[in-house]
Amino acid sequence: MHELGVVFHVIDSLKKVAAENAVERITAVTLQLGEVSAVIPSYLTDCWKWAAAKEPLVAGAELAIEPIKAISWCDDCKKQYGTVEHGRSCPYCGGGNTWLLQGNEFMIKEIEVPGPEEEADNG
């Protein structure tokens, strides 16, 4: 629902990463996205194309999205289960004493930048 807003946050973070690493151009970005992060990958990709084109640092950079499965933990029967399939109720005991172990992540995993050779060629 707010994919464009989070894309702006991603680009802001990338600007800082680029400055810290003395990088002037990013050619690819890999994000990790939890299944229940409330961000929809296809919308995210569309917003990325639109917003990245306006920023010289990331213009044309490819966006890769790695999904992270949502897994919940039941504290009553001490078992894990898939959150998307079963929600808050444990499929083993039916209890609701459960919480999310992983799956709401929204991380910038890594970026690709031109290697030293190309930079040397350009310079």
Add this chain to the structure above:
Amino acid sequence: MDNVRVIEVKQSVFADNNAEADRIRRQLKENKTFLINLMSSPGAGKTTTLKRTIADLKDELRIGVMEADIDSTVDAEAIAAAGTKAIQIHTGGMCHLDAGMTEQGLRELGAEDYDLVVLENVGNLVCPAEFDTGAAKNVAILSVPEGHDKPLKYPLMFQVCHALLINKIDVLAYFDFDMEKVISYAKMRSPSIRIFPVCAKTGEGFDAWEDWLRTETSAWNGGV
């Protein structure tokens, strides 16, 4: 040969916003300003609730308001008419406020001159919950016509909230709204959430809500 270099980042996209929000919170604490982030769906009664709250508390607390909307100044004008300073923050099409926009608003308002600042977030139960604004407490309003199942449908909103106002209780008789269920669903999301059934139109239930606000404001600001 791969002529690229990979840089590991491993950073949450919300990390920057969260760090900024923490900085805002520390500054507000130092300035003795209690900031609440008021959230709800459109039409749940944020502005009406605020107008009544301001009218009741304006003689004991210095209250400032920041109205966030995609466009227009209708809410800020309504609040200003209730007798307190209000500024309008336009999110420029965005569905939520982030910490950066909140900080600009606080500066424009001159937040250090107030005991209590209310940030009326964009009407939306999804996006505002994702972004920490730097507020000391998050408050949500759910109105009776919206139904008691909202804490199930919008889990994060209720998970991040410290207090929940259930508004429009004057029309309870006309809706299949189960008060017990909504309370249990909300507590499932946030076990320590404080729940206040109110009617912003008549003022019913406002004493308990305003007591909470008074107590929390003075606790944050270091008063008695």
